[in-house]
Every structure is written in C-alpha cells, then in structure tokens.
Amino acid sequence: MCHKIRALHSVTDSLAGGIIALSLGVNKWPVSKCQTQLVDLAQKVFETPDGIAKTLSDWTGGWYPLVYKAAKFMMNSGAYDSASLEKILQDAFGSETELIAPRAPGPKVALTATDASFPMCELLTTYNKSGHEAEETYRWFGNRGGHRIRVWEA
Amino acid sequence: MTGIQTSLFKSVATIVVAGNPLDDKYIGELEKPLENQNVTIVCRNPEDLKPREDGEICKMIQADHLLSDAVCFVGSDLSEVVDPYLDWISACGGDFAIEKNKPFAYACVTHSYTNRQQARDDFLYACLENQKASNMSRSELVDDAFQDLEILGPSKFCELEATLRRAANIGRLQREAVGKLWSPAEFRSIRAHLTRRTSRETLYPFSIASAITEEWTCFDGGNSFRRVLFEGSGLKSPTNDCILLTASYLSHHAQQSRHWTSKSDEIRRVANKKTHFAESHFDCRYKEAIELMIKSTFPAMTEKDVDVNVSKLRKSFRSLTANASADSSFSKHVARIKSHEISVRGKDFGYSCATCLVNQWDSLLPCVQHGMCHACLQQCKDYCYNTCTVSMRKCHICDREFHEWKAQLIPSSARGSILALDGGGVRGLIQLEILSCIEDEIGLGLPLMRFFDLIVGTSIGVSQNPSSP
Numbered sequence: 001m002c003h004k005i006r007a008l009h010s011v012t013d014s015l016a017g018g019i020i021a022l023s024l025g026v027n028k029w030p031v032s033k034c035q036t037q038l039v040d041l042a043q044k045v046f047e048t049p050d051g052i053a054k055t056l057s058d059w060t061g062g063w064y065p066l067v068y069k070a071a072k073f074m075m076n077s078g079a080y081d082s083a084s085l086e087k088i089l090q091d092a093f094g095s096e097t098e099l100i101a102p103r104a105p106g107p108k109v110a111l112t113a114t115d116a117s118f119p120m121c122e123l124l125t126t127y128n129k130s131g132h133e134a135e136e137t138y139r140w141f142g143n144r145g146g147h148r149i150r151v152w153e154a
Numbered sequence: 155m156t157g158i159q160t161s162l163f164k165s166v167a168t169i170v171v172a173g174n175p176l177d178d179k180y181i182g183e184l185e186k187p188l189e190n191q192n193v194t195i196v197c198r199n200p201e202d203l204k205p206r207e208d209g210e211i212c213k214m215i216q217a218d219h220l221l222s223d224a225v226c227f228v229g230s231d232l233s234e235v236v237d238p239y240l241d242w243i244s245a246c247g248g249d250f251a252i253e254k255n256k257p258f259a260y261a262c263v264t265h266s267y268t269n270r271q272q273a274r275d276d277f278l279y280a281c282l283e284n285q286k287a288s289n290m291s292r293s294e295l296v297d298d299a300f301q302d303l304e305i306l307g308p309s310k311f312c313e314l315e316a317t318l319r320r321a322a323n324i325g326r327l328q329r330e331a332v333g334k335l336w337s338p339a340e341f342r343s344i345r346a347h348l349t350r351r352t353s354r355e356t357l358y359p360f361s362i363a364s365a366i367t368e369e370w371t372c373f374d375g376g377n378s379f380r381r382v383l384f385e386g387s388g389l390k391s392p393t394n395d396c397i398l399l400t401a402s403y404l405s406h407h408a409q410q411s412r413h414w415t416s417k418s419d420e421i422r423r424v425a426n427k428k429t430h431f432a433e434s435h436f437d438c439r440y441k442e443a444i445e446l447m448i449k450s451t452f453p454a455m456t457e458k459d460v461d462v463n464v465s466k467l468r469k470s471f472r473s474l475t476a477n478a479s480a481d482s483s484f485s486k487h488v489a490r491i492k493s494h495e496i497s498v499r500g501k502d503f504g505y506s507c508a509t510c511l512v513n514q515w516d517s518l519l520p521c522v523q524h525g526m527c528h529a530c531l532q533q534c535k536d537y538c539y540n541t542c543t544v545s546m547r548k549c550h551i552c553d554r555e556f557h558e559w560k561a562q563l564i565p566s567s568a569r570g571s572i573l574a575l576d577g578g579g580v581r582g583l584i585q586l587e588i589l590s591c592i593e594d595e596i597g598l599g600l601p602l603m604r605f606f607d608l609i610v611g612t613s614i615g616v617s618q619n620p621s622s623p
Contacts, residue, residue: 016576016581017585020582020586021609024602024603028603034586038583102520106562107607109611110608110610111611128515128516128518
C-alpha cells in the first residue's frame, strides 16, 4: 500500500487544523468529542520512548532520539509510523467516504494542503469550487484526473 | 442594509430608504428571495448614492439603474426623499441612462395623498428648490433618468411590500412594451464598467448585474454542453433529441435575464413581418458558440450541414422561448429532460448543474452523478421546510429516488461566518478548548457548527500524484 502521508514529521505541526475541521464539519462531532479523539490520536501516533531508548538517550547526551528519528525518516519517509495514523483516520472518517459527497445540510469544509510535486498551495474542499475565480495563490484539488479524494486522505 | 438577492426573476425593484421609517428587520424581510420569486428587491442606503471623495460614483447604483424595473424612494414624507432622488439622478441620469431602459421611479411615503398629481407637482417643486437641482428644468427632473415618476402613499407601511411588488411588475410590463435587445458587446461593456474596481468598492461576485449580463459560455467555456449533449453518441451529426434538448437548455438560460426576451416583440413581428425577437436573441447570444461547438465535436461535418443543424436549433429555440413564461418555463424544461433522458443518461455532467448546465452545482444529489445549483434547486424542490431548507425525493436525470434528502439554500446576500483552524499538532487542543468556551458562552445548547458556514483547517494534504495508483 502506498502511504499517502509521507512526511509525517510535519504532521505534528500542521495536521491538527484539518482533522478538527473535518471532525466538526463532516462528522459533525461535538467539540468535546473532538478533544478526546485528538488526545487519543496523539497518544497512538506519537509513541513514548521505552526504557532502552531513554537509557540510550541518557548515554548519548540526548542525541539518540534525533539520530533514530532521522534514520526512520530516511527509511519510512516520515519520523513516525504513518500506517497507524492512516488506520486511526480511516476509523474516524471511514475508509471510503469521499470528500466531495452528498451530505446533510451543514457547514462547508475547506482544507489547505501542500503537494510535494507541485509548487503551489492546494485547497481541498467538501464543496464544488470549480466555478470560482481562479487564484494564482492556490489551486483547487477537485476530483482531478478521476481521482476522488477520501476524507481520511485529506 | 445594503444587500442583493438574485434568483430567476421577472422584475427587479431597487428601494432606497431615506430617514428611518422602517427598522432593519423589516428591510431584511423585504429582501427575502425565496418566498417572493416574482420580484427581486434590492435595498440600498442613501449614503451609497453620494459621490465619493475621489469623484467616483458607486457603480453598483449605476448597475441597479440599468437593470431595475422600478426604483422606489421610501421615506416618511416627500421632503425626506428629495435628496436621495436627486442623488440618484446625478449618479445615473444623462448619458448613463439608456433611452429604452430607463426604470420607473416611485416615491413611497407613509403619508397618504388624496390627490397624487398634486403631490407629484409638490415633490418636483421641492426638488427644484433644492440646490442639487440648480441647473435642471422640471421635465429633466424626471426624464433624465426615469421613464416616469409616480407618488405612492400606502396608508400603512405594512403594505409597502405589496406596493413595491406591484410597482416593479407595472414597471416591468411598461418596459416590455418598449423592449430592447441587448447585444453581447453592450453586456460586456456594462460588465467591464461594473467590474472596474476602485479602492473603496468591492463588487459582489453574484450580483444582479452579473446574473443578468452573464454570457452563456462564461462557465466552463460551454464544455459541459458539448460533453453532455453532443459527445459520446458516436454519430456524425447531432440527433434531433440533442438539438431539442440543447434548445431547451438555452431557453432555460435565456429566461434568467429578461432583457433578452420580450413577449411584445411577437406582436411587433406579426405586424411588421420582421425577424422574430427570439431568433435575433439566438443569433446575438448563442449562434456563434453553438457553431463552434458543433464544428469541434463533429469535425467531418460540412459547413452546409453545420448551418442546417444550427438552423434547426434556432427554430426549436424560437418555439420554446416564444411560448414560455417565467412561471412555467422551468417545469417544462425539466419535463423535456425527462422525456429525452436517454440522451443524457450516463453522461458526465462534471461540476455543472445537471438542470441548467451553466452554473456549477451547489449540492450534489445522493445519486452522486448529478448536482444542482441553488437557483434550480429552488424551483425543482419537492418540499420546502423553511425559506432556506428544501428537499428532493428524486433525481430528474437518472430517476433515482432518495429518502429525506435535504439541501440548504444560502441567499447570496448572506454574509458567511468562517471558522479558521490553524495547525499545531497537539496544540490543536487549545483551539478546541476555546471553541468549547464559545459554545458555553452562547448557551443555547446547539452544536457550535450551526453558527458557521465554512470551516477552514490546515491540513498536511495529499502528497500523492492522483495519476499514480
């Protein structure tokens, strides 16, 4: 399986807004549920160092975790295990639920994203944005080339 | 108090409320588009009429002037509406007023006049006395910008709405009698004038002006028409079904801007044996694009065959447009799609509204293949829960039935509430805590999301190339 989220390291910095937006707007979760789910996600994804890792870290003066993460980043294209995050997101949003789909009335959701292969900000939306004026600052990621984005991928 | 509503309309009335005879809530009620589809009412503030410091006149007011059937100046008494009336003339009179498209002016006041002619004379006299009309003659006061001026004195302001609608419909009928076929060049010039932004003025993207002056190929370059109606048949020329359906879609589009069509032209045609108004309309607005579309879809077709097909389409368009009224045209159009569904079933509508093929869809139907724009949903609804929530039980393209599918219609004048959520990993908990506090502060026990129209969040996004597996 090709992991959609390659640079998971940067997930820690930027993914939260997207997850919260989708939880509130698409899943229509109450704010309290979003809080518990986000804590749960963080605990599962960001593994805590075990005893051996702590000892190694002490011996190397704190360098071990950095070297370990760098090596993992090179091997997995990410500092953390993307498979576990994918699994959590699929459980939360459904593995097949598409971003653009018929939905009950509610707020629209838009997500800013980046594509490593394209030097421009991407915008993922739950609504049809094809008729809006094209902006030079971003491009809209619809069902491009027949590829339908799923909610968990966003 | 400044807002604008668009829908499929027959008449447009602009009102300018001087003084403070009405509260804002009542103005908001007047602007509601969904319950009153016959007349679109636009509310303007007297401040909008005054020239700006840089000498620019509000372009929105000029657009209102060109595209409204009636302009109503509302006040407690006639002296209150003198200033906005003169400001309007100075903004839109003279060269800017197109002879055959001047709106009718109405001064609506709470005071009821038994002798309206006398009230009109008094009003014009008060205008002449005003320094803003220093160089104007009595006839110029009316003729410069308007077809005519009438004083309306509803005994109660609760009758204002009915008065406005009546005024707009009368204005519409009277303007129909003089009629005018706008050319695409004229529309382009109006749009160019309106969209030339100044530093202080931002135009609404879906204003009345843009709805009325919209060119047919403005969205998607007509690709949706080609994709749905012409392509994929494997034939060397469009079938009769395709021709009729295309004519139906075009006539549906033509109904949206009343300036293009006029029933009275049929009367003139019979009398003068000149070209039918609808045919001129077709030539003016659609012919060139349709020719290009047919040529590019069927490259092997000879010029003569292209002309034959365009001529068939023109004839169908004429018969559909001549017999259509704004009330029944939509239902007839939907019935035609149903009766020719074999031609469109299974076709890729993309992001276009399946009913009009011009707008992009706003709500995707549960059949997932077809979506509808708000304007078409508004007319096609099976049930209306309230002014903004409608439901449909069936897709009229693929006939798939739904259970309790609802859509939210958002008036174009509604100001959106946007919730922006930043990234920050576990720091996202902080913004959730803030949202929780806001929810408690509101104290209505409703989910916070009920108060937002759009939620924007920072995501890592999809870094996979869509073409790869």
